[in-house]
Amino acid sequence: MRVLVVEDDDAVSAALCEGLHRAGFEANPVSTGTAAVANVSADQPDFVLLDLGLPDMDGTDVCRAIRALSQVPIIVVSARSEEIDRVLALEMGADDYVVKPFGMHELVARIRAVLRRTAARDGHPDQDGTTRTIGALSIDRRTQRVYVAEREVHLTAKEFDLLSYLAEDPGAVYRRSEILHQVWGVNWYGTTKTVDAHVAAIRKKLGDPRWIEAVRGVGFRFGIPS
Structure with a gap:
């Protein structure tokens, strides 16, 4: 390495x-x-x-x-x-x-x-990975690619993990602590502001903040822009 x-x-x-x-x-x-x-x-x-x-x-x-x-x-x-x-x-x-x-x-x-x-992105894909399509958004876990209306959106590995996690259950509210535990791992000791920073970056790249909605005082949920 x-x-x-x-x-x-x-x-x-x-x-x-x-x-x-x-x-x-x-x-x-x-x-x-x-x-x-x-x-x-x-x-x-x-x-x-x-x-x-x-x-x-x-x-x-x-x-x-x-x-x-x-x-x-x-x-x-x-x-x-x-x-x-x-x-x-x-x-x-x-x-x-x-x-x-x-x-x-x-x-x-x-x-x-x-x-x-980043193992999946580097050639060791998740064997259970499939393409999930939600509205205009497509998330391909096998190839680690994201598309909005057929336009590819380039996310970092962590951004992809976070988006995939939130998109597993659209509409469900995820607490910041839960997101940190599931996406960053049990040994993450950083600030919860890390979640907000990644959400901001994903929103900007997707082109519409409504894809990820903030729930005040709790966390975030995946939404579908109308």
């Missing part, structure tokens, strides 16, 4: 690479956004760890550029802890967001969790 480490701080980069090696990953460090995009284009890594504070490009722009080239899983690793930074990174295509400082064990667990969720 080849992990591209995009980090301009040499000490942090070295520590990340060492920790990844101990966990059984092959780590390749680069220090600029330009190098990161070029590496994804030429070498096609299996995973990307991306810092936002790079010397030549903002990490969110790097994330968007990588996502235009590849569906490689991306975890943003940044000292920026504001909600707007998390939301923007997720909207640009990141699959997860980890705030510095963090424990290496947590980061490795996050990497493995994202890899599990």
Whole structure:
């Protein structure tokens, strides 16, 4: 498993690479956004760890550029802890967001969790996956593709998992805690705002916020725009 480490701080980069090696990953460090995009284009890594504070490009722009080239899983690793930074990174295509400082064990667990969720997309489809059509929306679990009125909508792995989960029972209300448990896994310790950020990103990509309705003080439910 080849992990591209995009980090301009040499000490942090070295520590990340060492920790990844101990966990059984092959780590390749680069220090600029330009190098990161070029590496994804030429070498096609299996995973990307991306810092936002790079010397030549903002990490969110790097994330968007990588996502235009590849569906490689991306975890943003940044000292920026504001909600707007998390939301923007997720909207640009990141699959997860980890705030510095963090424990290496947590980061490795996050990497493995994202890899599990992207296994179907990377060639190990859910054997029970089928296409679910709801109104103009089609969700193909086998190929991890989503269409609205025959227009393909490109979702991150986590966004796909969340949309698929909500669409299992249209109209049913799902609590944020329940969504976190089912979509992020039992070991998720992050803020419930993560759910809201992913819902916002999905709504924007689907082109109509009515596909996912907010239930004040509770959570969300899948709806069908009239």
